[in-house]
Amino acid sequence: MIIDGLEINSPEYWELRHQREPWPRTSGWAMDIVTKQIPPGASVLEIGCGQGAFAAKLLELRPDLYSVTAIDISPTAISLARESFPHVIDFLVADVFELRDHLKGESYDYIISIQNFEHWRLDQQPKAMHQCWTRLNHGGKFFFTGVGKDWSLDIMNATEMEFEGKTIMAPNDYHYNNWSEQEVYDLFMIHPCRAQSVKFWRRRRKNRVIAEATKA
Ligand SMILES: C[S@@+](CC[C@H](N)C(=O)[O-])C[C@H]1O[C@@H](n2cnc3c(N)ncnc32)[C@H](O)[C@@H]1O
Numbered sequence: 001m002i003i004d005g006l007e008i009n010s011p012e013y014w015e016l017r018h019q020r021e022p023w024p025r026t027s028g029w030a031m032d033i034v035t036k037q038i039p040p041g042a043s044v045l046e047i048g049c050g051q052g053a054f055a056a057k058l059l060e061l062r063p064d065l066y067s068v069t070a071i072d073i074s075p076t077a078i079s080l081a082r083e084s085f086p087h088v089i090d091f092l093v094a095d096v097f098e099l100r101d102h103l104k105g106e107s108y109d110y111i112i113s114i115q116n117f118e119h120w121r122l123d124q125q126p127k128a129m130h131q132c133w134t135r136l137n138h139g140g141k142f143f144f145t146g147v148g149k150d151w152s153l154d155i156m157n158a159t160e161m162e163f164e165g166k167t168i169m170a171p172n173d174y175h176y177n178n179w180s181e182q183e184v185y186d187l188f189m190i191h192p193c194r195a196q197s198v199k200f201w202r203r204r205r206k207n208r209v210i211a212e213a214t215k216a
Contacts, residue, residue, distance in 0.1 A: 001159070001161055001170065001173050001174065001176070003173065003174060004016060008119060008173075008174050009119055009120050009121055009124065009176075011073045011074065011095070014072075014073055014074045014077070015073075015074045015075065015076055017074075018050070018051065018074045018076040018077040018080065019076050022051070023050040023051040023053065023077070023080075024051070024053050025050070025053055025054065026053045026054050026057040027054055027114050027115075027145070029206065029208065029210075030054075030112075030114050030143075030145050030208075030210065031054065031057060031058065031061070033143075033201055033210060034058065034112060034143055035058065035061050035062055037110075037141070037143065037212060038062060038065065038109075038110050039109070039110075040064040040065070041064065041065070041066050042065055042066060042108075042109040042110045043065075043066045043067045043069075043106070043108045043109050043110070043137075044058070044065055044067065044068045044069070044108060044109070044110045044111075044112065045069045045070070045071070045103070045108040045110070045111045045112070045132075045135060046058075046068070046069070046070040046071070046111075046112045046113075046114075047071055047096050047099075047111065047112070047113050047116060047128075047132060048071075048072060048073075048096065048113060048114070048115075048116035049070035049071060049072050049077070049081065049091070050072060050074075050077050050081075051077050051080045051081050051084065052070055052077075052078075052080070052081025052082075052084060052085050052089065052091055053084075054070075054112075054114060055068050055070035055081075055085075055089050055091075056081075056084070056085035056087075056089060058112075059087070059089060066109075067090070068089045068090070069089070069090040069091075069092065069103070069106070069108070070089055070090070070091050070092070071091075071092045071093070071094040071096070071099075071103070072091075072093065072094075073093065073094070073095050073096070074093070075093050078091050078092065078093045096116075096128045096131055096132070097124070097127060097128060097131060098131070099131040099132060099134065099135050100131055100134045100135070103135060106135070107134075107135050107136060107137050107140075108135055108136060108137060108140060109136075109137050109139075109140045109141070110140060110141050110142075110143065111132050111135065111136050111140070111141075111142045111143070112142075112143045113132070113142070113143070113144050113145070114145050115145055115146065115147065116128075117129075117144070117146055117179075117187070118146050118147055118175040118176060118177055118178060118179065119174070119175065119176070120176065121163070121176050122163055122176055122177060123163075123164070125187060125191075126187065126191035126192065129142075129187055129188070129191055129192075129193060130191065130192045130193065133192065133193045133215065136215045137215070138215055138216065139214070139215065140214075140215050141212050141213065141214050141215070142188070142193075142195075142212065142213045142215070143211075143212050144184060144187075144188075144209075144210070144211045144212070144213070145208050145209065145210050145211075146178070146179040146184065146208070146209050147171075147175060147178045147179065147207060147208065147209075148178060148179055148180070148207040148208055148209045149171075149178045149179060149180045149183075150178065150207050153171075154171040154172075154178055155169075157171060157172045158170065158171060158172070159171075159172060159173045161176070163176075178207075179209040180209070181200055181209055181211070184198070184200075184209050184211045185198050185211075188211075188213040193213065193215070194216070195213035195214055195215065195216070196213075196214045196215065196216040197213070197214045198211055198212070198213045198214075199211065199212045199213075
């Protein structure tokens, strides 16, 4: 899917967006859950952190964490994050599809992804999940949020795209899919992670699917 002449899952698309758009979101509905879930002393990784507001707020609310590392593919996003929050967060330019070989070999107790996966193609999503899983400690947890399926809106705004040689309908022109709980469960269970358990939270405000999977 193309916006401004750029494929929406490409690093160039995100770089342009971060150059044009301030990104102050701290996603309070996710923050409320995450701050209650993470155990004291945990090492935390946020993927697709944008301009760093969520990670910075998390550390402000939970100074008892061992460390917070936050990555994004966009150099502009990361340099804005470092400028805005010049404290102990490790902000790094990194590609989620290459995590296995990056992050100095570190692994984490808690990995967070807020609204990232629907921006990757359906065949990329399990790969991204698997890469994150390689960086998660045993007993660690992966926290996921995604835009929930809303059949009426999805159909109204649907746009055609090619996937594996077939034309399928994506819910809009910047998401490859929106999520049902079953699809999030499949991401953790059917794809290479095989989580020990997956817990869902009720969507409260907005149309979000919120889940946490535990690594055996
Ligand atoms: C929809 S934004 C979500 C940002 C933030 N998590 C939030 O909720 O506001 C997706 C983010 O993922 C980043 N991103 C896209 N592809 C990536 C990749 N392959 N590796 C790491 N980050 C990526 C983008 O630069 C962007 O900041």
